[in-house]
Amino acid sequence: MLELIRPGLQIDFVGKRRIWMTVSAIAMAATLVLLFTKGLNYGIDFTGGAEVQIHVPAGSWDIGKLRNELETGGIQGLKVQQIGDAQSNQYLVKAQGHEDTLNLVAQHVRDILGKSLKAGEFEIQRVDVVGPAAGSSLRMSGFLSMFYALLCILIYVTVRFDYRYSPGAVLALLHDTILTVGIFILTQKQFDLQILAALLALIGYSNNDTIIVYDRVRETVHQHPELPIDKAVNRAVNETLGRTILTSLCTFITVSALWLFGGKVIEDFAFTLMVGIIVGTYSSIFIASSLVIVITHYHDRRLASGAKGGANVARKKKVILVRPEPKLN
Amino acid sequence: MSRSWWGKFFLLGFIVVLSGVYVYPTLANLDLEKTKFPFKQKINLGLDLQGGLYLVLGVDFNKVYKDVVERQSSSLKDRLKEKGITVTDMKILRDGFAPDDPRIALDFDKTKREEFYQILKKEFWTLRLAGEHEGHFELGLSHDYRAEVRERTLNQSIEVIRNRIDEFGVSEPAITSQGTDRIVVELPGVREVDRAKDLIGRTAKLEFKAVDDKTLSQVQLATLISEIEKANNFTYKEGQKFSDYVRKVNDLAKGKIPNDDEIAFERSKGLPGQAEAGRVPYLLHAKTAVTGDDLQDASVQLDPENRRPNVSFTLNPRGAALFDKFTADNIGHRLAIVLDNIVHSAPVIQSRIGGGRGQITLGRGDGDAMMKEAKDLAIVLRAGALPAQLDFLEQRVVGPSLGQDSIHKGAIASVIGSVAVFIFVAIYYQTSGLIAVFSLMLNVLFVLATLVGLEATLTLPGIAGIALTVGIAVDSNVVIYERIREELRFGKRPGSAVEAGFQKAFRTILDANVTNAAAGIVLLLYGTGPIKGFAVTLLIGIMTTLFTAVFVCRLIFDIYLKYLEDRGYQTLSI
Numbered sequence: 001m002l003e004l005i006r007p008g009l010q011i012d013f014v015g016k017r018r019i020w021m022t023v024s025a026i027a028m029a030a031t032l033v034l035l036f037t038k039g040l041n042y043g044i045d046f047t048g049g050a051e052v053q054i055h056v057p058a059g060s061w062d063i064g065k066l067r068n069e070l071e072t073g074g075i076q077g078l079k080v081q082q083i084g085d086a087q088s089n090q091y092l093v094k095a096q097g098h099e100d101t102l103n104l105v106a107q108h109v110r111d112i113l114g115k116s117l118k119a120g121e122f123e124i125q126r127v128d129v130v131g132p133a134a135g136s137s138l139r140m141s142g143f144l145s146m147f148y149a150l151l152c153i154l155i156y157v158t159v160r161f162d163y164r165y166s167p168g169a170v171l172a173l174l175h176d177t178i179l180t181v182g183i184f185i186l187t188q189k190q191f192d193l194q195i196l197a198a199l200l201a202l203i204g205y206s207n208n209d210t211i212i213v214y215d216r217v218r219e220t221v222h223q224h225p226e227l228p229i230d231k232a233v234n235r236a237v238n239e240t241l242g243r244t245i246l247t248s249l250c251t252f253i254t255v256s257a258l259w260l261f262g263g264k265v266i267e268d269f270a271f272t273l274m275v276g277i278i279v280g281t282y283s284s285i286f287i288a289s290s291l292v293i294v295i296t297h298y299h300d301r302r303l304a305s306g307a308k309g310g311a312n313v314a315r316k317k318k319v320i321l322v323r324p325e326p327k328l329n
Numbered sequence: 330m331s332r333s334w335w336g337k338f339f340l341l342g343f344i345v346v347l348s349g350v351y352v353y354p355t356l357a358n359l360d361l362e363k364t365k366f367p368f369k370q371k372i373n374l375g376l377d378l379q380g381g382l383y384l385v386l387g388v389d390f391n392k393v394y395k396d397v398v399e400r401q402s403s404s405l406k407d408r409l410k411e412k413g414i415t416v417t418d419m420k421i422l423r424d425g426f427a428p429d430d431p432r433i434a435l436d437f438d439k440t441k442r443e444e445f446y447q448i449l450k451k452e453f454w455t456l457r458l459a460g461e462h463e464g465h466f467e468l469g470l471s472h473d474y475r476a477e478v479r480e481r482t483l484n485q486s487i488e489v490i491r492n493r494i495d496e497f498g499v500s501e502p503a504i505t506s507q508g509t510d511r512i513v514v515e516l517p518g519v520r521e522v523d524r525a526k527d528l529i530g531r532t533a534k535l536e537f538k539a540v541d542d543k544t545l546s547q548v549q550l551a552t553l554i555s556e557i558e559k560a561n562n563f564t565y566k567e568g569q570k571f572s573d574y575v576r577k578v579n580d581l582a583k584g585k586i587p588n589d590d591e592i593a594f595e596r597s598k599g600l601p602g603q604a605e606a607g608r609v610p611y612l613l614h615a616k617t618a619v620t621g622d623d624l625q626d627a628s629v630q631l632d633p634e635n636r637r638p639n640v641s642f643t644l645n646p647r648g649a650a651l652f653d654k655f656t657a658d659n660i661g662h663r664l665a666i667v668l669d670n671i672v673h674s675a676p677v678i679q680s681r682i683g684g685g686r687g688q689i690t691l692g693r694g695d696g697d698a699m700m701k702e703a704k705d706l707a708i709v710l711r712a713g714a715l716p717a718q719l720d721f722l723e724q725r726v727v728g729p730s731l732g733q734d735s736i737h738k739g740a741i742a743s744v745i746g747s748v749a750v751f752i753f754v755a756i757y758y759q760t761s762g763l764i765a766v767f768s769l770m771l772n773v774l775f776v777l778a779t780l781v782g783l784e785a786t787l788t789l790p791g792i793a794g795i796a797l798t799v800g801i802a803v804d805s806n807v808v809i810y811e812r813i814r815e816e817l818r819f820g821k822r823p824g825s826a827v828e829a830g831f832q833k834a835f836r837t838i839l840d841a842n843v844t845n846a847a848a849g850i851v852l853l854l855y856g857t858g859p860i861k862g863f864a865v866t867l868l869i870g871i872m873t874t875l876f877t878a879v880f881v882c883r884l885i886f887d888i889y890l891k892y893l894e895d896r897g898y899q900t901l902s903i
Contacts, residue, residue, distance in 0.1 A: 145855035204848025251800030257746025263738035
């Protein structure tokens with residue numbers, strides 16, 4: 001039997017939970033600060049603009065020549081950049097401006113190239129034009145969709161687990177999403193619709209590991225009620241460590257193949273998922289588990305302080321005592 | 330094997346064979362026209378994979394509302410006249426209101442207020458009272474009617490676009506509404522992108538109007554316009570919306586031209602690259618004599634003299650009668666043929682024209698391009714005018730070579746990723762790993778078959794979605810196998826360890842897939858184009874994963890256990 005993680009392993013994951021949680025909290029706060037200072041490098045999907053990808057014959061064109069030709073051809077505020085390696089002879093022309101100007105950009109590019117090149121020698125491979133109005137409505141609905149996805153999962157997790165677990169699951173989820181966005185701010189990779197789709201997929205996926213850990217925590221707590229919560233959680237994390245790492249590893253393998261071999265169009269999409277999987281695995285092992293302990297301690301303290309309070313203790317206690325333990329398989 | 334196994338086994342066999350039949354034409358790349366293979370359907374490739382055009386069009390309702398308000402106001406006027414309510418002043422308010430809520434303002438005999446109000450309430454549900462002070466009403470369109478106008482306009486627009494595209498010839502066009510004011514047009518495989526765009530976006534409102542040469546000559550008019558331009562410091566720049574320019578000129582010329590006249594331009598298209606295109610102004614009587622609504626047919630013909638194509642049209646009997654009368658009344662004057670508010674030509678009416686036939690000449694250009702232009706004009710005239718102006722909000726074009734490249738790379742990456750996972754799982758879990766690999770392969774087969782069966786569209790993110798499905802499906806196997814290993818460590822026998830492993834892992838697998846599905850559904854609702862393709866494969870993948878992990882994998886395990894039992898082995902290769 002091949003074993004990545006030997007059974008009976010006891011690493012103290014939760015003992016240093018303050019460190020993990022502080023690190024994550026700082027990282028999240030930093031991301032939020034960066035989001036409002038440096039900001040995401042939004043693609044034209046969200047800002048509006050035009051992008052024309054062209055392929056020109058080898059040797060006949062260089063980037064400066066292309067830019068000059070286009071500038072004299074009347075396209076304003078444009079950027080030309082080479083994409084892929086130098087041999088691919090592919091360029092991306094970007095322009096900003098009013099909707100009607102944007103709609104003409106591709107035509108201009110074709111006209112200009114057509115003046116010095118024969119038809120068939122060059123190719124317009126892709127044109128994306130998003131009007132400023134469409135861009136802002138895409139941005140709006142994009143963020144709404146993320147909100148709805150988070151909300152759906154929040155509801156499910158709340159129903160599925162009880163008050164001790166669901167806040168942790170949701171926080172872990174937010175943690176993964178925010179940090180992945182943070183990586184996008186740091187790398188200044190273009191944030192477009194595809195990346196948003198990848199983030200949404202991540203919101204769905206990153207909870208999987210957390211659920212595995214929580215299921216086991218609950219099982220452990222149920223079977224060994226005498227264990228203090230941090231011991232129980234640590235045992236659960238250790239017991240599920242193999243599967244947490246293995247599941248992430250398998251998905252990571254497929255996604256990194258997409259990243260390496262899937263071509264330019266899918267590269268950043270795969271990158272998002274790769275980052276998300278790493279962050280998600282970290283948060284399942286370190287953060288989600290720690291949060292269960294923190295929340296349980298919080299509830300215990302409230303119970304304890306309530307006991308001194310007198311009259312309403314009984315009611316409070318009763319509520320919690322009566323809550324049936326979820327049935328385990 | 331027990332009987333229930335056989336039942337399950339046959340069910341699985343049946344599903345596998347069926348999926349194979351669904352997927353075979355796509356994988357073998359059969360020529361559907363020639364093949365003898367009974368199942369003739371391939372996977373639909375998205376725009377990003379086969380190239381094509383994706384457009385989001387915004388419907389400009391403001392003009393429509395204005396037209397509707399005008400019509401309503403004239404019928405209200407007639408009705409009030411019949412009822413003997415004197416209206417001292419009635420006008421359409423143009424300024425000071427949201428452009429999507431035009432108003433009618435009218436002053437009337439204030440003693441008849443109640444009577445008027447009753448008429449309004451009973452007969453004009455289309456209008457609402459938006460403001461009132463003594464003897465003065467301000468009317469806007471009622472909310473119900475606005476909604477109706479919107480819906481009708483949107484549906485009509487879609488219908489017209491569909492008719493045009495059908496004549497243009499695109500294999501599988503999709504024209505759908507998005508929200509209440511947008512239309513999404515997807516034309517996979519389209520090569521002549523600009524032509525298609527032109528065909529879709531053109532309003533094609535054909536009008537015949539009389540030219541007012543008496544008030545101002547064309548030269549005087551040109552002078553007037555350049556004076557207005559100079560005084561207000563603006564001019565038409567290339568790339569600007571021409572209709573905005575025309576509106577501005579008309580607004581500023583108010584008072585300098587007769588009230589029921591308007592200025593329109595003839596545009597001589599500059600050759601490509603030539604920035605300055607000429608524009609010739611005309612002063613027209615605003616009232617339309619005949620419109621394209623009365624058009625019966627339009628077709629391309631060659632002018633016998635100069636061999637240039639033109640579009641000749643026939644009016645229906647009603648239009649022909651109107652045209653006949655109009656030409657009879659205006660002999661010696663010029664008739665402007667106005668298409669989408671641009672004057673195409675303005676021939677002098679030599680004699681009364683009966684029969685309702687006419688032709689639209691085109692500008693200069695090379696033969697081929699003109700022929701295409703003429704054909705497209707004929708198409709749009711036949712298909713009818715769009716009820717509203719459409720703006721291109723979003724357009725995406727993917728060239729065929731890029732699409733090919735994407736399929737190629739996406740497929741290779743997915744295969745590499747999947748094979749890497751297969752190898753890893755086979756080494757890590759040995760025989761059980763091979764079972765997992767087998768069920769994963771079936772999983773991919775099922776995803777592809779479902780895509781074909783649902784006639785869903787495969788996009789590049791969709792291909793990524795399939796690869797991701799493999800990754801996520803392995804998760805389920807890992808969860809089950811780790812459970813089984815654990816049960817074995819507790820000293821359970823293989824049979825009961827497998828039993829317990831599957832049972833205990835089920836809930837976790839279900840949870841994982843439910844949250845995935847929630848994200849997938851949000852993606853499906855929100856996403857368009859390629860993203861939707863991703864959501865679809867993700868959701869299909871979740872279903873097939875549940876099926877393969879719980880049903881297929883389990884079944885094979887049972888067979889494997891039986892095999893072990895028959896040979897008296899006590900250890901499970903996991």
